[in-house]
Amino acid sequence: MQQDLRSVEAHQSMNLTIVRIGIITVSDRASRGEYEDRGGPAIRDYLTEVLSCPWEPVACVIADELELITDTIKKLADNDGCSLIITTGGTGPARRDVTPEATEAACDKMLPGFGELMRKVSLEKVPTAILSRQTAGVRGSTLVLNLPGQPRAIRECLDAVFPAIPYCVDLIEGPRLTTDEQRIRAYRPPGAKP
Amino acid sequence: MQQDLRSVEAHQSMNLTIVRIGIITVSDRASRGEYEDRGGPAIRDYLTEVLSCPWEPVACVIADELELITDTIKKLADNDGCSLIITTGGTGPARRDVTPEATEAACDKMLPGFGELMRKVSLEKVPTAILSRQTAGVRGSTLVLNLPGQPRAIRECLDAVFPAIPYCVDLIEGPRLTTDEQRIRAYRPPGAKP
Amino acid sequence: MQQDLRSVEAHQSMNLTIVRIGIITVSDRASRGEYEDRGGPAIRDYLTEVLSCPWEPVACVIADELELITDTIKKLADNDGCSLIITTGGTGPARRDVTPEATEAACDKMLPGFGELMRKVSLEKVPTAILSRQTAGVRGSTLVLNLPGQPRAIRECLDAVFPAIPYCVDLIEGPRLTTDEQRIRAYRPPGAKP
Numbered sequence: 336m337q338q339d340l341r342s343v344e345a346h347q348s349m350n351l352t353i354v355r356i357g358i359i360t361v362s363d364r365a366s367r368g369e370y371e372d373r374g375g376p377a378i379r380d381y382l383t384e385v386l387s388c389p390w391e392p393v394a395c396v397i398a399d400e401l402e403l404i405t406d407t408i409k410k411l412a413d414n415d416g417c418s419l420i421i422t423t424g425g426t427g428p429a430r431r432d433v434t435p436e437a438t439e440a441a442c443d444k445m446l447p448g449f450g451e452l453m454r455k456v457s458l459e460k461v462p463t464a465i466l467s468r469q470t471a472g473v474r475g476s477t478l479v480l481n482l483p484g485q486p487r488a489i490r491e492c493l494d495a496v497f498p499a500i501p502y503c504v505d506l507i508e509g510p511r512l513t514t515d516e517q518r519i520r521a522y523r524p525p526g527a528k529p
Numbered sequence: 530m531q532q533d534l535r536s537v538e539a540h541q542s543m544n545l546t547i548v549r550i551g552i553i554t555v556s557d558r559a560s561r562g563e564y565e566d567r568g569g570p571a572i573r574d575y576l577t578e579v580l581s582c583p584w585e586p587v588a589c590v591i592a593d594e595l596e597l598i599t600d601t602i603k604k605l606a607d608n609d610g611c612s613l614i615i616t617t618g619g620t621g622p623a624r625r626d627v628t629p630e631a632t633e634a635a636c637d638k639m640l641p642g643f644g645e646l647m648r649k650v651s652l653e654k655v656p657t658a659i660l661s662r663q664t665a666g667v668r669g670s671t672l673v674l675n676l677p678g679q680p681r682a683i684r685e686c687l688d689a690v691f692p693a694i695p696y697c698v699d700l701i702e703g704p705r706l707t708t709d710e711q712r713i714r715a716y717r718p719p720g721a722k723p
Numbered sequence: 724m725q726q727d728l729r730s731v732e733a734h735q736s737m738n739l740t741i742v743r744i745g746i747i748t749v750s751d752r753a754s755r756g757e758y759e760d761r762g763g764p765a766i767r768d769y770l771t772e773v774l775s776c777p778w779e780p781v782a783c784v785i786a787d788e789l790e791l792i793t794d795t796i797k798k799l800a801d802n803d804g805c806s807l808i809i810t811t812g813g814t815g816p817a818r819r820d821v822t823p824e825a826t827e828a829a830c831d832k833m834l835p836g837f838g839e840l841m842r843k844v845s846l847e848k849v850p851t852a853i854l855s856r857q858t859a860g861v862r863g864s865t866l867v868l869n870l871p872g873q874p875r876a877i878r879e880c881l882d883a884v885f886p887a888i889p890y891c892v893d894l895i896e897g898p899r900l901t902t903d904e905q906r907i908r909a910y911r912p913p914g915a916k917p
Binding site for chain 3: 621622623624626627629630641644645648649652655656657658659660661662
C-alpha cells in the first residue's frame with residue numbers, strides 16, 4: 336500500500352493524475368475460493384471500456400461481513416486514495432446480505448437517487464429488481480456505489496448511473512473523470528467549472 | 530397461540546407445509562369497533578385468489594400505536610411462525626400514522642424497492658400517492674410488507690409487488706410460495722434453486 | 724417574531740386565516756451577500772402564481788450549517804406558525820450540502836415519495852438529477868419540503884409535487900390550502916372532509 340501511494344504521488348508530481356478506483360467483490364463463496372469472482376472483473380472491464388482518463392483499479396474480494404466491508408471501504412477511501420469505490424454483491428434480502436448497511440456505516444451522506452434509478456432500470460428486466468437494496472453514498476471525497484452481483488445487471492446499472500458519476504466526483508472535490516463519449520456521455524451542467 | 534403452533538407442527542410432521550401469513554389491520558377506529566375493517570379482508574381475499582399453496586391467515590386489528598404495532602409484528606414472526614406479514618393502514622403523514630416506523634423497528638433490514646414501486650403504481654391513479662410512506666423489511670425469515678388502507682389501493686399495490694414476493698421468501702429461507710400463474714406469475718431467476 | 728405572531732392571531736380572531744409559508748434559502752454565498760438569492764424569490768413567485776388562499780411568506784437566507792438549518796426549520800414551524808416550509812439549496816453531494824440531514828433532524832416523520840418523484844421528473848431533463856438528495860417530512864402540523872437551488876428546477880419540482888401538498892397539510896391538521904385550478908389542481912380524495 337505504501338508503495339502504491341508513493342507511485343501515485345510520483346505520477347502526480349509529473350502532473351499525471353491516475354484516478355484510483357476501488358472494486359470490492361463481496362461474496363462469502365468467492366472470498367473462500369469456492370466460486371470464481373465474476374462481478375469484480377465485469378466492473379473492471381466496464382471501466383476500461385468507458386473511462387478515457389488514466390486510472391487504476393484497487394481490487395479485493397471479501398466475505399459478507401458487515402464490519403469487514405465497512406473497514407474495507409474506509410481503507411480504500413482514506414489510505415489507498417480511491418476516488419470512486421464500487422462494490423458488487425451482498426445487496427439482496429438474505430441474512431448474509433449486508434453491503435448496503437456497511438456502506439451507510441462508512442459514508443458521511445447517502446445518495447438515494449442512485450438506488451432508485453438502478454432498481455427502476457432493473458425492473459424493466461425482472462420483477463425481483465425491487466429486492467435489491469443497493470445504494471450510494473459519499474465518504475469525504477470518495478463516491479461509494481453498490482452494484483448487484485450478476486455481470487449483466489452490473490452493466491445495466493452502470494449504464495444508467497455512470498453519466499452522473501464524473502460530475503458527482505467533481506462536486507465532492509475528487510479528480511476529473513472523463514469518458515469515451517461514444518460509450519457514455521458524462522453530463523456536467525453548463526457553467527460547471529471545467 | 531400454543532395450540533396454533535402445535536397444529537402447524539402436526540401438519541409439518543405429515544409433510545404438509547401450511548404457510549402462515551399475518552394480516553395486521555392498523556386502525557384506531559377499526560380496533561375500537563367504530564369502523565368495519567375492510568383492509569384485512571381485502572388482503573385475505575387477494576391471497577386466496579392468488580396463492581396456490583396451502584396457507585392460513587393469522588389476522589388481527591390493532592390501534593395506531595407504535596410499540597403495539599412493532600410488538601405485533603415480532604409476535605407474528607417469532608411466535609406464530611408467519612413467513613409473510615402484511616399490514617394495512619397507518620402509512621400516511623398524519624400524526625397517528627406510524628406503521629412504517631413500527632415496521633422499521635421490528636425489521637433487521639429494509640427493502641426500499643417495495644415502497645418505491647408501490648408509490649409509482651399508485652401515482653398513476655392519484656397524485657397524493659407520494660404521501661404514502663409504506664415500506665417493506667425482513668425480520669429473520671419473515672418478510673414484512675406495508676400496504677395502504679383502501680381496498681382498491683391494496684390490490685393495485687399487491688399486483689405490483691407480488692411477482693417478487695415468493696423469491697424474496699426463498700432468499701430469506703422461508704417456505705416455498707406458489708401462485709396461480711393465470712393471476713400472478715411469481716418470478717424466480719433461472720438457476721434459482723427449486 | 725412576537726409582532727408577527729400577534730398579527731396572525733389578530734387575523735384569526737377576525738376569522739381570516741392567513742397561511743404562513745416559510746421559505747429558507749440555504750446558501751453560504753447568498754448568506755454572505757456574495758451571491759444574489761434567486762431560489763427564495765422563485766419559490767415566492769411560484770406560490771403567488773399558484774395559491775388562491777391568503778398567505779404570507781416568512782423568508783430567510785442562511786448558511787449551509789446543519790444545526791442552523793435545523794433550528795431555523797424548528798423556529799419557523801413552532802414559533803412563526805408556518806404550515807409549510809420550503810427550503811432551496813444544499814441538497815447535493817458536496818461537503819457543505821446538509822439540508823436533507825437538517826430536515827430529517829427537525830422532522831417527526833419522513834415522506835420519501837416527495838424526493839422520489841422530484842428526482843424522477845428532474846431525471847427527464849438531466850442525468851445528474853440522481854445526485855439530489857432532496858426529501859420532505861413533517862414536524863407537528865408543518866410540512867417541510869426541500870427543493871434544489873436552480874429556479875428552473877424549483878418550478879419543475881413544485882409542479883410535480885404541489886397537487887399533493889394541500890391534502891397533505893389537511894392530513895397533518897394544518898390550514899386549508901387552495902390553488903388556482905387553471906395552474907395546479909390540488910387533489911383531495913372523494914370523501915375527504917372539506
